[in-house]
Amino acid sequence: MSNLFVKKLQLPPEDQEIRFVLGQKRTCYNGVYPFKIFPQKELSSLTFAPVTILYGGNGSGKTTLLNILAEALQLTRHSPFSGGAFFGDYVKLCKADFSVIPLHSQILTSDDVSDYLLNLRTLNDGIRQRREELLEEYTRLKWDNRPFSSLEDYDRWKETTDAKHKTSSKFVKARLTRDVDLFSNGETAMKYYTERITENALYLIDEPENSLSAAFQTELAGFLADSARFFGCQLVIATHSPFLLSIPGAVIYDLDSLPVRVRPWTELENVRVYYEFFKSHQKAFEP
Secondary structure, eight states, X not given: OOOOSEEEEEOOOHXXXXXXXXXXXXXXXXXXXXXXXXXXXXXOEEEOOSEEEEEOOTTSSHHXXXXXXXXXXXXXXXXXXXXXXXXXXXXHHOEEEEOOOOTTOEEEOHHHHHHHHHHHHHHHHHHHHHHHHHHXXXXXXXXXXXXXXXXXXXXXXXXXXXXXXXXXXXXXHHHSOOOXXXXXXXXXXXXXXXXXXXXXOEXXXXXXXXXXXXXXXXXXXXXHHHHHHHSOOXXXXXXXXXXXXXXXXXXXXXXXXXXXXXXXXXXXXHHHHHXXXXXXXXXXXXX
């Protein structure tokens, strides 16, 4: 059963934002992000469910809200974050209604997944280079017939004996960490989320559909739904993926509407575009 670790996020009222902006130097007026965004959308607060989705196109503010919440709750991050000179000031004006947040709660971003992919490739490149070095060492030791004249040669004798009694693959395997499995980007991204998301914690997830095919997005949606329903997780997801938007019971904030309001996933513009497209090509799918 899901936990509600965070219940509500209250954004600063417009008059409070105006007072802050007027208190800054005039040269800063065009650079006070994230001020002056949400009053224009008539959004004053968010109330959270076991699964809450922030939906909207690029520039809608869904990632901004996710980062505001993450900073307000001081959640663990895996990639550096800088929201600009005024982000911290904005967060201080927000009010979050929350209970004790488990220590392993965290925000997961698409940058985190990219770094994870890059680190795996870098690790494997290092392992491959070390394998080549060990193969050269194996060949040298196997054909080393120099006599052993003192105790100082003991270590060389052990290595040489080992090489002479083993195949090259066994010699290398005994000294080398096995390659980390490298899957496709989609498989690796799925692996990242299934490893990071455990039980009884709050997870903020920013556009997890990146690098995922439709099939993997469907699989991830099922995994996230189960994490909330059976494993005590609370999820806040920023996405415009129809597959993730369809998670049963999710409360969806449409940040493209004015004012921002909660809407069923079947009414969202991005979902309707997919629906109309496939509907217009329905006959192509029929035998």
